[in-house]
Amino acid sequence: MEVASKLNWNPLLADPSGRRQNKPRTLGKTMVIDKGLGLHAFEDLLETSSEHLDMIKIGFGTSPLYPLQILRKKIEMAHAYGVCIYPGGTFLEVAIVQGEVSSFFEMILNLGFTGLEISDGSIEMKRELRNELIERGLDEGLDVITEYGKKGWGSSIEIEELIETVMLDVEYGAQLVTIEARESGMGVGIFDEHGTCKDEELNQVLSAIPAQDILLWEAPLKSQQVHLLQVLGPDIHLGNIFPQEIISLEALRRGLRSDTLSFANARS
Template sequence: MQVITSPCWHARLADPSNVREAKPRITGRTMVIDKGLGLHAFEDLMQTAGAYIDVLKLGFGTSALYSSEILRKKAELARAHHICLIPGGTFLEVAVQQGVVPSFFDTVAAAGFTGVEVSDGTIALSRQLRNELIDRALDHGLHVFTEFGKKLTGSSIDYSELIHTIYEDRHRGAELITMEGRESGMGVGIYNDSGGCKEEEFERMLLHIPNMDWILWEAPLKSQQLFLIQAIGTKVNLGNIPPQEVMSLEALRRGLRSDTFELLHQTCDYMI
């Protein structure tokens, strides 16, 4: 295991948890949502926090709103920092609804994206069509991240569908299955209308997940990130993280914030 170290701080200060791995990570991955960062802000994000970002999503259908030049530069910067750049899953749903799926994938590959999100948060996808979308993405050499759950406020979780989707998506080649939480983190999936976690539903959900390393939890709010780290561990995969919160989340993962200090610090005698 190659851990992330700092050239200037003692290892016990840089990572008191002593568990954070360097990229490419299989667990403890962080997916960031970009809802319209300018190039300067995007480059600043890469320089400051690029080492702590594994996947970066251009939220919903914003990919269609960039000029080709800006899209290309974002893709180049992401690739230089070993970050998988993906368009939002809603954009692929638009392509399905508009009947332009082949054009979507051709453009995704040409623009420099290195992955896609296959979701049905807004439209209904048959299992066959979901499989075809995953296969088409893989044929284009793209990483595939699928999503489970609807964006509609108050949507309930079908547990038999959950476990079937996880197994099927993994079998088809999906790297991670994302649990829907929207960019707001409120009123959907395991979150109530104020963003709190519905603990009974969450516990029941855990009983139906065969391997936690296969799952990415959308958790845009700090309270949600903290809850999931405490419940699952620092190697939990977290998504829809706002760009300005990447460093804060990394500090949570390492025990560099009071919230996870006792949870993650190794026991040792105080000394000077």
């Protein structure tokens, strides 16, 4: 055991890109979507991948469907491994529709969630309410992540609306603004019905937003991750990653897969 504890991969092999930040990092954050992992699978995820993931989203409105002791345990484990955990923005949308925003906040704080996602993918939300929710989340000590984009099939990005949303969200204190792609990655946002990136829209977003590090791109499919990493670089924030794909994505970021081996070549 003593010999094994001294073993370490050469940095040139562990991270050929030479760019990967350690946690807590400001660049290259990864968000996992949890659509119903059991405790053992959740613990396995954290034991094997916690150094490579920064946020876990309990998908859409699944939070109240867990036995409370199970949900509490998942949140506690995320804390222990230094991972931000929050309920999906759709659940807050449900709370808005039901007129139960206060009880929503009370419950997520009592449970120990450390983040808040604010979205309007399925509802219409006035700017004033969005601002209030951002401020409330910050006042409660939560990491606030907002989201831009509708969830409907074929929904696209309105550039002027996106610019205004991102700038105001950040001004009010949001740490990141997520670009919607759902868990399917098809027919929404910057992806067409086949999941292929619409580069013209991507370029419009990039030309309009001054800093990439405020955007988190939902990209559940490997082809999307590869494309965005190749176009934007390994330091972009990516989300809606499936739990079993975390190590694979980390390999892409570091230049440890053939798709991104150029990241290693760029270092030499």
